[in-house]
Amino acid sequence: MHRRHWAGSASASVLILFLGAATALAQSGDARDPALGIPLPEQPPLLILNTDKPAANIQPPALPEVVVSVEAAPKPTAGDAGMVTGTVAPSAQPSGGPAPLEAPSATVSTPGIDDDDPIVLDIPSVEMPPADPALVPAPKHEPLRSALPAEPLIPPPELPPVVVELPAGPTLAAEILERAPEALALPRLSERERNEILAAYQAFENRPFWIDGKGWSAAAKLLVAQLGRAGDDGLRPTDYPLPVFEASDKGSLAEADVRLSALAVLYARDARGARIDPRRLSKLITPTLYLPSATEVLSELAAVPDPGAALAAYNPPHEGYQRLKAKLAEMRQHQDDTPLVRIPAGPPLKLGMRDDRVHLIRARLGLGPSEEAVFDRSTATAVAEFQKQAGLRANGILSARTLAALGTPVTARAEQDVIAQMERWRWLPPDLGKTHIIVNVPEYQMRVVRDGKVVHHARVIVGKPDSATPIFSHKMDHVVVNPSWFVPPSILKKEFLPGLAADPNYAAKRGYVVTRGRNGAISVRQPPGERNALGWIKFMFPNDHAVYLHDTPNRRLFATERRAYSHGCVRVDNPFLLADQVLGPEWSTERLKRLIGSGERMIKLPEPLPIHLVYNTHVVGADGKLTTFADLYGFHRLVREALERRS
Known part of the structure; x- marks a missing residue:
């Protein structure tokens, strides 16, 4: 082409x-x-x-x-x-x-x-x-x-964020599962608490709570620090020995993590009063202890940024406790651990006994020297006075307990007294109530507290040493005007039955009415009246001890200093003033007194009112001064000795 x-x-x-x-x-x-x-x-x-x-x-x-x-x-x-x-x-x-x-x-x-x-x-x-x-x-x-x-x-386009959940610490699930039983082998940890701790770890997929990397996490360090400060609250730091672990050993890390959880549970329960069982000290000491479970403790500590502060909060928050804590710290600044005189152990000494230790005893008590080593009357009197101050039975006999007290420095003994009193504060509920009544038995005083301030106080008469007023908390729910008094079984057995056996008119002559039930049981009731043992009004909080607050026809006893005359109930001076506080403005004193003599009348409180019968022998005032009251029933001594035995 x-x-x-x-x-x-x-x-x-x-x-x-x-x-x-x-x-x-x-x-x-x-x-x-x-x-x-x-x-x-x-x-x-x-x-x-x-x-x-x-x-x-x-x-x-x-x-x-x-x-x-x-x-x-x-x-x-x-x-x-x-x-x-x-x-x-x-x-x-x-x-x-x-x-x-x-x-x-x-x-x-x-x-x-x-x-x-x-x-x-x-x-x-x-x-x-x-x-x-x-x-x-x-x-x-x-x-x-x-x-x-x-x-x-x-x-x-903007991609959604990728969330990757990392474990709380190293992977120690197998080691925790293996070493947990050994870590929980603490004498004071019950089987229930051990199982609860194991369940807590299982719920956390056996991941560590406190180990981060190869040591304590930041939260764990706060917890460890609080355990180290246990002595500030009268607890013993040696009760919470911190675990020692090898950072390169997974088994050691796992065991340390579980052990720290167990120690935290023990501390929280001790702070709420679990160190001793008050009901074993006396059947008249029956507080309701608010002991947290292991599940509760670990759940709370793991959920807060500062578990150390959360652990410390298990100690009593009450102002009376906080003042004692401050006083304890003050005492420890001037502590002298050296006894003045060391007295050898030996048999108890009574009046007239000879022992070479008499010269040491007299020197310890500040008495002059004696020519012969005879436990004479002056020595026995000095020993009795020391026993009274130490909260011991003042019988003038040099017992082993008295000898131990003599060998303890004064500051150390005062420390033990404060710690024993702090322990009794642990028996109270964490929340006493916005408005509450508190009766301090050794002080013979009752107070009405509203919003942290005392709005009313009165003298009270408490039980005799052989019919002691019990120690517990309850809620007052009603008041009775013109009450009848039903003689309690203890008085009926000790007084009325022997009197009726000797004289069938024994009760009638005293104004009591005797009734016999179908089963042959005898009950004795004193009708309302001027001579009624409960007076004109009583304040009821039904309890197992059948005690309550009430008026008395023998009001002259409020003038005495040592007011331990009742069979266990608490007699209140000027009870109608107390009624003004618990019944509200609707029931004034004038209105209540108009009911006197018109028959028994029950009045419900607007809402139940917490009432606490306590045994505070050592009280620190707002000025920081420590005031002591006589150990009326020996309850203080029982608590102190129980704590000493634990050590």
Whole structure:
């Protein structure tokens, strides 16, 4: 084929292919941009018109023209018939669009068209969407991609945060499971508490509570520090020996973690009064202890940022306790651990006995020397006085207990007294009540406390040493005006039955009514009246000891200093003033007194009122001064000795 004819045919083919592709894109209803994947705008029909001979009845659309100029070519030969050569170029291009395609030259031969005349192809421009500033065109030197929009610089979507739960410490599950029984082998830890601690670890998937990495976590260090300060609250730090572990030994770490949990449980329970069982000291000491479970302790300590402060909060929050704690710290600043005189052990000494230790005893008590080693009356009197001060039975006999007290420095003995009193504060509920009544038996005083302030106080008469007033807490719920008194079984057995056996009119002569039940049981009742043992009013809080607060017809006894005369109940001076406090303004003193003599009348309190019968022999006032009261029933001595035996 002739060279020009071959070149013209190739150019025409390229032009036909280009125009055919444009037409196909215009006719496609779902054309999409291959780079962005978005639909392309609909293309208008492509019309090729001869400018000299416009087609009849065809109106071109009002679009910008694309002018195709056809270069003049040499006259076609016979083999070149029907070929036209020219250059296709768009008449306009979209603003901001990509660079136009450079169409190759095309040679086209068309019958009836002069080769020298230019052929104008009116090709409408493609309407493109506004340019996106985020789209950057590709460099022009890439021939294929230059006609396509560049990849958009669109930031990737924000991904959701990935939450990865890391264990609280190293993986010690197997070691904790293996070493827990050994870690919980503490003498004062009951089986129930051990099981609760194991259950707590199982609920935590046997992960450590206190180990972080290869040692104590920050929270554990706070807990360890509080255990080290146990002595500040009168507890013994040696009761909570901290575990020693090897940081590189997983088994040692696991055992230390469980042991620390066990020590925290022991401390919390001791702080609430678990060191001694008060009911074993006396059947008249029956407080309700609020001992936390191991589950409760570990749940609370693990949930707070400062477990040390949470552990310390198990100690009594009461102001009386806090003052004793401050006094204990003051005493320890001036402590002297050296006894004045060391007295050897030996048999008890009584009046008139001879023993070489008498010279040491007299020196210890500040007595002058004696020619003979005789336990004479002056020595026995000095020993009795010391026993009284030490809270011991003042019988003047040098017993083993008295000898131990003589060998203890004065400051150390005073310390022990304060600690024993602090222990009795642990028997009280953590919350005494916004308004409550507190009766301090050794002090012979009753107080009504409201919002932390004493709003009423009165003298009281308490039980005799052989019929002691019990120590416990309860709630007062009603008051009885013009009460009857039913003689309790203890008095009935000791006094009335022997009297009735000797004289059938024994009770009637004293104004009592004797009734016999169907089973033959005898009850003795004293009707309301001026001579009634309960006076005109009694304050009831039903309890197992059958004791309560009440009036008394023998009011002159309130003038005495040592007021231990009752059979166990608490007699109150000016009881109608107390009624004003517990019954509220609806029941004034005048209204209550109008009921006297009109028959028994029960009045409910607006709401139950907490009442606490306590045994405080050592009290620190707001001025920091320590006041001591006589150990009326020996309860203080029992507590102190119980604590000493534990040591």
